[in-house]
Amino acid sequence: MLRKGKGLLIALLAVTLLVVAGCGKEKSAAGDNKKTLYFIPIVDTGAYWNPMKKGAEDAAKHYHYTLVTKTSPSAEPSKKEKHIGFIKEATAKGVAGIAVAPIEKKSFVDSIKAAQEKDIPVITFDADLENEADRTAYVGTNNHSAGKELGKRAAEEMKAKGINSGSIAIVCVDVAQPTMIDREKGLKEGFEEVYGADAKNFKFLATIQDNDQPSESKKQLEGYISANKDLVTVFSLGSEGPDVGVMSAIESQGKSGDILHYGFDYTDTWLKGVEDGRITAIVDQDAYQIGYQVIENLVKAIDGEKIDKTIPIDVKYVPAGELKAYGEEKSKVKTDSAEDETKESTK
Numbered sequence: 443m444l445r446k447g448k449g450l451l452i453a454l455l456a457v458t459l460l461v462v463a464g465c466g467k468e469k470s471a472a473g474d475n476k477k478t479l480y481f482i483p484i485v486d487t488g489a490y491w492n493p494m495k496k497g498a499e500d501a502a503k504h505y506h507y508t509l510v511t512k513t514s515p516s517a518e519p520s521k522k523e524k525h526i527g528f529i530k531e532a533t534a535k536g537v538a539g540i541a542v543a544p545i546e547k548k549s550f551v552d553s554i555k556a557a558q559e560k561d562i563p564v565i566t567f568d569a570d571l572e573n574e575a576d577r578t579a580y581v582g583t584n585n586h587s588a589g590k591e592l593g594k595r596a597a598e599e600m601k602a603k604g605i606n607s608g609s610i611a612i613v614c615v616d617v618a619q620p621t622m623i624d625r626e627k628g629l630k631e632g633f634e635e636v637y638g639a640d641a642k643n644f645k646f647l648a649t650i651q652d653n654d655q656p657s658e659s660k661k662q663l664e665g666y667i668s669a670n671k672d673l674v675t676v677f678s679l680g681s682e683g684p685d686v687g688v689m690s691a692i693e694s695q696g697k698s699g700d701i702l703h704y705g706f707d708y709t710d711t712w713l714k715g716v717e718d719g720r721i722t723a724i725v726d727q728d729a730y731q732i733g734y735q736v737i738e739n740l741v742k743a744i745d746g747e748k749i750d751k752t753i754p755i756d757v758k759y760v761p762a763g764e765l766k767a768y769g770e771e772k773s774k775v776k777t778d779s780a781e782d783e784t785k786e787s788t789k
Contacts, residue, residue: 475537477538478509478510478537479502479510479538479539479737480510480528480531480539480540480541481498481510481511481541482512482542482543483543483567484525484619485513485515488682488709489682489708489711490681490709490727491729492729494733495511495733496730497730497732497733497734498541498733500733501734501736505737505738509737510537512531512532513525516653516681516683517653517655522545522546525550526550528542529553529564530553532557533556533557533562536562538562539563539565539740539743539744540562540740541737542564542565542566543566543569544570544620545569545616545619545620546618546619550571551571551573551576554576564577564578565578565580565736566579566581566582567580568582568621578743578749579743579749579750579751579752579753580751580753581732581736581753581755582727582732583727583757587628588625588628588706588727588757589624589625589628589629590629590632590635591628591725592629592632592677592704593630593633593636594632594633594635595723596632596677596704596723597635598636599702601637605674605675605702607672608672608673609646609673610633610644610645610673611666611676612647612650613650613676613677613687613688614626614649614651614652614680615651616651617649621679625679626649626679644674650666650684652683652684652687654681654683654684656686657687659683659686659688659691660687661691663676664691664694674701675702675704676702676703677705677706678703678704678705679706682711685705686711688705689703689715692720698715698719699718699719704723705721705723707725707726707729708724708760712769713765713766716762716763716765716766719762721765722761722762723759723760723762724759725758726768727757728755730772731755732755735755
């Protein structure tokens with residue numbers, strides 16, 4: 443009997459120790475999550491998204507937070523649902539803050555609100571929600587204004603070249619993506635502002651969507667060039683797929699230097715089309731600064747500081763002839779920033 447009681451006591455002690463250890467792990471995990479930030483870009487590769495991720499990583503390191511990047515491939519069939527799931531995952535873990543590039547303006551609202559109800563600040567970037575009250579802040583370009591700048595500058599150059607009519611093509615990754623909707627709307631407004639009543643002499647063809655697959659945009663634009671002999675200008679509104687696809691189509695159809703091509707965001711890919719005229723000019727966002735400012739302002743919000751509801755990042759218009767020097771300067775800025783962060787971390 444004594445032996446049985448002693449065995450029962452040992453078993454109870456073992457269970458107690460396991461429970462205590464488990465509670466300790468839960469507390470430890472919760473504590474770790476309070477220094478964790480979720481960063482949810484649409485993708486994390488490419489000339490635009492890669493430096494943005496680097497900016498976010500550098501800022502997180504500077505402020506001593508762990509950055510968890512969650513995303514999915516461009517062609518992911520359930521991409522929207524997966525990214526909403528990342529927000530819910532972060533909320534359930536009780537992370538310190540969330541930064542997300544919403545794929546749509548409305549469908550992300552409920553999950554973002556649920557996070558904020560748990561006192562988790564949520565900053566949107568690259569694209570925004572319809573109502574600013576539904577998120578803590580937005581960091582990034584005013585895509586409507588950026589599109590308008592591109593449309594105006596392109597129209598001014600076209601007018602100077604004596605182009606007074608013709609078809610115009612627009613190529614993007616996803617026609618339902620908020621950034622693309624805003625850029626296209628602004629582009630057309632800027633174009634019409636410059637041409638005035640003569641804008642009716644131009645025809646905007648149905649927007650090409652390639653899901654970031656250059657072979658798709660190449661094929662569709664080749665069809666447009668064949669069917670519309672009066673095609674004078676193409677706008678590619680961002681990401682590597684449209685950039686490569688448009689330049690490839692212009693080359694394959696023997697239209698290098700004849701069809702004007704205006705792009706969005708800097709990539710070394712543009713340099714391949716400068717000499718033969720497959721790129722005319724671009725507007726560029728400072729992707730690295732977007733990433734850095736997202737995390738910096740997220741940390742401020744976590745610390746209880748009041749931040750602006752919108753933190754704008756300006757765009758720059760860059761003609762083809764200036765792209766090489768511009769790219770070298772951007773590379774230097776990123777390198778210098780990384781070196782500064784290294785020096786700071788060793789102090």
